[in-house]
């Protein structure tokens with residue numbers, strides 16, 4: 497798009513928003529401060545570099561066979577950089593433990609060390625971005641029967657506790673090195689496919705495991721612990737030990753971050769409405785912004801009403817400093833670099849829309865009991881020229897405006913990802 501067109505459209509948009517008391521320049525400055533944590537696992541279908549087997553077990557699945565997935569950490573970093581160059585703002589990298597680089601040596605999960613992630617950390621330092629981290633409780637022989645931190649076998653349970661402890665140390669090192677706290681998020685698949693008699697026992701063991709993992713205090717300047725709840729998974733349709741009630745209570749009682757994944761509730765249950773409740777009892781939370789279709793399918797995030805509602809709750813309640821926004825989707829049926837770009841740009845668009853909302857006016861209508869006016873104005877502001885501000889923001893941030901980014905991904909596919917065997 498021609499710079500002139502972008503500029504003149506923006507000038508008109510700025511006036512229209514000003515009529516509602518919204519300062520679009522200030523909004524763009526504020527938006528530039530928001531870092532979204534981009535998950536590494538979209539780049540290779542949650543495979544990681546520990547083995548060549550890819551994602552096995554854990555009740556999650558990447559479907560599709562689009563060619564060109566990253567096969568090495570170098571390829572994944574290159575793909576990430578390509579995506580990153582097409583997304584406005586400064587964001588973060590969210591890494592799973594299976595993305596370690598151990599120089600071809602087999603490192604057991606309870607033995608991982610910050611050194612195995614030093615190339616990632618150095619690379620992030622070079623880009624000037626923060627990092628988040630995740631222990632990996634799936635794709636492993638000791639997780640094959642569907643149980644990890646809740647395992648009845650003390651040896652196996654201990655192994656996974658030690659993995660969690662090792663990962664917190666990696667998180668601490670990341671936070672120290674990069675000068676920005678690393679959110680280390682614990683998600684386990686543990687649960688039963690069918691009718692479950694003892695729903696309490698696994699949860700008791702989970703408390704014990706978490707307490708053991710979190711026993712050593714780590715400076716929150718470097719590492720923040722999060723726990724992620726879930727309703728069900730493939731193979732754990734009836735019972736998941738780490739349910740919402742379980743982790744909400746655990747997080748409140750132990751001052752941990754709660755991770756709310758948009759795909760982890762009943763299909764019509766959304767996470768936006770949960771934010772204002774849990775933030776009354778927790779200091780900080782983590783979001784896994786995802787898009788479930790009929791189940792926890794982890795479709796690429798797009799600008800849906802659900803996504804907008806999440807951003808609105810964060811912005812309306814002034815929670816940008818306490819809510820960590822992470823993405824969690826993995827689609828193997830489309831170009832993976834494009835998937836990152838589409839999903840992350842959608843998240844940023846939702847935040848921009850929320851920041852552009854004349855919330856003060858809507859709030860006053862609500863407080864005055866003018867519910868007709870509230871609904872009427874919510875509908876009216878939907879057609880304000882948001883796209884002109886978005887284009888201007890992309891131009892200011894020096895990334896492609898509109899669909900121009902797609903050509904860059906296509907060229908990258910031609911020259912790089914498409915050549916991978």
Ligand code: RNT
Nearest residue numbers: 537556630683757784824
């Ligand atoms: C699984 C959880 C979890 C994973 C990642 C890969 O249902 O959402 O966050 O998607 O750890």
Ligand code: ZN
Nearest residue numbers: 724757784824
């Ligand atoms: Zn998740």
